[in-house]
Amino acid sequence: MTPILSLENIAKSFPGVKALDNVHFDMQAGEVHALLGENGAGKSTLIKIISGVHKPDSGMMKIDGQPVSFNNPREAQAKGIATIYQELSLYPELSVAENIFMGHAPKRSFGPIRTIDWRTIYSRAEEILASLNIFDMDVRRKVGTLNVGNRQRVEIAKALSINARVLIMDEPTAALTESDVEKLFEIVRLLKARGVGIVYISHRLQEVFELADRATILRDGQYVETRAVSETNEDQLISLMVGRSIDNLFPKLPGERGKPVLEVRNLVRPPQTRDVTFTIHAGEIVGIAGLVGSGRSELAQVIFGMLPAQSGEIWLDGERVTISNPSQAVKLGIAYVPEDRGTQGLIKQMNIRENASMAILRQLSNSSFIRFGEEKSLARRAIEQLSIRAYSPEQIVNKLSGGNQQKVVISKWLACKPKLLIMDEPTRGIDVGAKSEIHRLMSELAVKQGMAILMISSELPEVLGMSDRVLVMREGQLVAEFSRSEATQEKVATAMMRVQAS
Ligand SMILES: Nc1ncnc2c1ncn2[C@@H]1O[C@H](COP(=O)(O)OP(=O)(O)OP(=O)(O)O)[C@@H](O)[C@H]1O
């Protein structure tokens, strides 16, 4: 069968980097085709070529066997190619229906006057949502008031409003809750059954096995291989991506528990933090599990001074402290790697060196001069340690791939050698090789340097694999605690979800 979409010998360079070289990709109608590779391998670049954002330097792209060349995303859309990017691109101030029909709203004529046909827009939007089995969304509601899962459904509906034949999804589940992931999968299966071809990018291999028919692997911008998912396994895919096998994703070392570093007593900040008490010791990794919305990130932000507490006590190294803003927290030796690293963690117009040293400028500066050499070697070390794919420490962060940007944030906070390191979803969006590297670093920091690490994660295997102790948060409170040996997937999940008896 002629593929609906095919790319042959695609090459694309950016200043200083060959992002793609000699890459092939093809897609049949009704196929879910996963695109896999490490951070910076070229996945997003390839889909930006398919969707008309970038023009390839060379190579051939065909739709239904006919050569095509797109000058902009609109031309790609006209050929039925729709894309949902790593960062969603909706207008928060506009309604669901307006977003779906942005740029191609049905119009009606009154004599010479053409106006937007609102009635048709609303009813068409409802039809499209219904065709995705979405019946509970008010099409007049502002997109800014929707949660991430619903916003993504609007993006998908928007894609379908142009009669997409190829739907591209770049890490669609990275920011979703588990129930939203399930709903997304249902929609993907529905579209597949209708003959839509789906390009699916994810760092979660489990999803690839659940959804995809074939997988194409890229490494360092080079085409590696295309395989039927039914004929391969996780280890094979990992070694194709990374070029070696990864024997241990959770290299947790056994450690000694030292003195208490952080003691939190009856911490309250309504509505999300409701009376939280716990202690974390030097050398200890404490994982906090919980559903999205259970208050885990807010708790971290209260400790770090981003959301000042209403009542309760925070003790650090045996002394009571008041933390009313992040710079006080940093001075006291607390570091925080936020969940949303795009908006909270980086200044995207600055380069890697500047971002990586931002948290320790005080230590690096000599009176008012920043010691450039040290700053540079710090950035070099970060690039090497976390295998950040960049051509130099001077590269602007904006031009890094999504996962590599995240690594810069992590390195920034590791550099200031805190007593207490709080990490919110430390490996979200990070490829499997770097993930095991980050885990190894965490373990070393705890065991060899006695750092106390508080880790929030929605990936239960990560929580179980890395924590000395697991705390479970639900509705703003800690509801269960398990030691490393007690904690199992089942026990933790049950504690996360138990419905309060009323
Ligand atoms: N606009 C740009 N200008 C310069 N370099 C770029 C640009 N976009 C991407 N690159 C570089 O191209 C390479 C491939 O990046 P790409 O975003 O395609 O990776 P990716 O496979 O999507 O990674 P991730 O899993 O981290 O999202 C990287 O080295 C990146 O820094």
Ligand SMILES: [Mg+2]
């Ligand atoms: Mg990407």
